[in-house]
Amino acid sequence: MMKAWIKYPLMFAAFVLLQVLILNQIHLGGFLNPYIYVLFILLLPISMPRYQVLLLSFLLGITIDWFSNTLGLHAASAVLIGFLRSPVMALISVREIEQSDYPGLKQTGIKWFLTYVAVLVFIHHFFLFYLEQVM
Amino acid sequence: MRDLYRFILRNHVIFLFVLLEIISLVFVFNYNNYQKSRFLNSSSQFTGNVYNRYNRVTEYFRLSTVNRQLAEENARLRKLVGIPKTVRFIPDTLRGYQNSEFQYIYISAKVVSNSVNRLQNYITLNKGSKDGIKPEMGVICADGVVGMVTNVTPSYSSVMSLLNVRWNISAKIARNNYFGTLSWDGKDSRKVYLSDIPFHVNVFPGDTIITSGFSATFPEGIPLGTIETVDKEGGSSFYTIAVKLFLDFNALSWVEVIENNRNKELELILKRNSNDEGLD
Structure with missing residues (x-):
């Protein structure tokens, strides 16, 4: 098992590079752009203090913005799901959270994890595209 | 006062959330205007470098397309200058123009990042102020208009794409x-x-x-x-x-930045016009 202080910075860099270099060039059906960097926030340890989750979400969002000339757009959306992460987890089911260290298909079960990802990704994308329209 | 501290401490997550969200939204609404986007944009040294390194790898995959485009461009240019050597021009009315500088100068640059799927798309080029690129310059390629330079750093510049709803x-x-x-x-x-x-x-x-x-x-x-x-x-x-x-725009790789030597004069006269109309 990799140490957390090495695992998460590596994950951060990997997600940013994957997003800005590869996925930002991919357009499914002409215009759909997969935003995989969200997964970084979703996979943070369950026991991580919420203020840390918020700060990391902001940092991740602003880095993505820096590369894509959309200052603040991804930061605002990322901070929103960083904040809503715990309430959504608690809403789905508390049992899985108590049994595992971090969210994952193996750790928390397929059904729990997919619901969790679907709800937060929906919120993130809804806010992101709404903001892009009005800015 | 003690109660206030305790209140803040107990609700620190919500306070931090609101604070970060406000910072982000201030960024969204204040720094996405193209005149103001000088702060944290993709032409910065760091992001420019990352894009440039990555581009050095991926450009090989596009070589055949680029070659074809360059060949077509060559053919077009050759047609333009296709004057037989035997014909000699003797400038008559254009004599005054001979020594004057050309109105447009073209600086060729490579696209290191590009997007087409947002509402406001930007392009990053691998040349900047060191190569004579300044904000507001036009960018074209063989097939038409690409965009306008918005920001420059010494070696990179960001270009607002024609695919930008604000332009x-x-x-x-x-x-x-x-x-x-x-x-x-x-x-x-x-x-x-x-x-x-x-x-x-x-x-x-x-x-x-x-x-x-x-x-x-x-x-x-x-x-x-x-x-x-x-x-x-x-x-x-x-x-x-x-x-x-x-x-x-999906297959953009080499572009030309246009320097207009008479830009200042034209802008001056356009400005005077709009002042006369009471605009601005």
């Missing part, structure tokens, strides 16, 4: 010189819209659209695309004209 250019119909505004609606990367053409003008699908040369940014006559559909919308006295671009 439009002046264009005209090549056949009859009627001009209008060309803008993008944020949907299809191959399709833009020409507006402000009144109903009395004859417009047909297939007509070529070129730049008007009214702004200081682009020379006149750069081909942009052909008219795809012409619609009359109720309640308006102008056509809605869909234009299919010659340029495929």
